Every structure is written in C-alpha cells, then in structure tokens.
Amino acid sequence: xxxxxxxxxxxxxxxxxxxxxxxxxxxxxxxxxxxxxxxxxxxxxxxxxxxxxxxxxxxxxxxxxxxxxxxxxxxxxxxxxxxxxxxxxxxxxxxxxxxxxxxxxxxxxxxxxxxxxxxxxxxxxxxxxxxxxxxxxxxxxxxxxxxxxxxxxxxxxxxx
Numbered sequence: 001x002x003x004x005x006x007x008x009x010x011x012x013x014x015x016x017x018x019x020x021x022x023x024x025x026x027x028x029x030x031x032x033x034x035x036x037x038x039x040x041x042x043x044x045x046x047x048x049x050x051x052x053x054x055x056x057x058x059x060x061x062x063x064x065x066x067x068x069x070x071x072x073x074x075x076x077x078x079x080x081x082x083x084x085x086x087x088x089x090x091x092x093x094x095x096x097x098x099x100x101x102x103x104x105x106x107x108x109x110x111x112x113x114x115x116x117x118x119x120x121x122x123x124x125x126x127x128x129x130x131x132x133x134x135x136x137x138x139x140x141x142x143x144x145x146x147x148x149x150x151x152x153x154x155x156x157x158x159x160x
Contacts, residue, residue, distance in 0.1 A: 007110030
C-alpha cells in the first residue's frame, strides 16, 4: 500500500524543514549535554535527571523520524500556480457564513498544516472539503450536529 501523500504549501514545507534542522542540529546537541551532565552525577538507577533527559531524547528522535517520513511523502502546492477560478489547496478564501451573517477568511491547506486559530483549515475538514472546487458566488453546505450550515464564496485569492 502506498503511503499517503502529505499536501503542503511552500510555507508549511519551509517550517517543517526548519523544525527538522533545529531538532537535528541544536536539540540533539542540547540533550546530549543534559545526558552527559546527568551521567556525571553517578548512580543512574535513581537519577531522575538522566531518566528525564533520556525521555526527552526519545521524544526528539521520534519527532525527527516523523518529520522525515512526512517530508519524504510531501507534495508541495505551488501557490503561484493556483487556479483562482475555483477553490483549491493554497487558496485564501473569504466566505459568508449564512447562519450568522458573518464574513470569514481562511487559507485552505493540507491536513499537516491545519491550524484553525491561525485561519488555516484542512482540505480534509468538513468545511474544507465542501469548499474545494467552488467558485465565487457558489454556496457550500456543511453538515454539522446542529444541522446544515451554508457558506457563500465571496473571494478567492492567491496567498501572498
């Protein structure tokens, strides 16, 4: 079975590459220093600092492995080439929430980059899925626990 492709914007790719670099260069060195200090304290069987440092090392190595796998299967959306006629990954959209008569701005990103607090919604989220392929003036319907919500597309922009 082929591994799932992780769709990323260029910004998301850069952020993940920077995090990986920081983990490999800085955090590994930092944790090695902590382990060395803890070892110098003597008896490792009851050394909480040593255990904590080893746990942190294990977490760092797991994150490095996770990032490397993610980047290996990354598919980058070239935002300059995004079609602005329809909503796709890498678009910035302005929509009207018809239930609350409120305008909302989102950037459609791959699930790896999703961060609703930063206005980035996943292409795999219910709203993201409903918006994909829509044009200005069209309405997307999203089924929620409270019923069906409608969102009208007001603008589609290239992310700058």
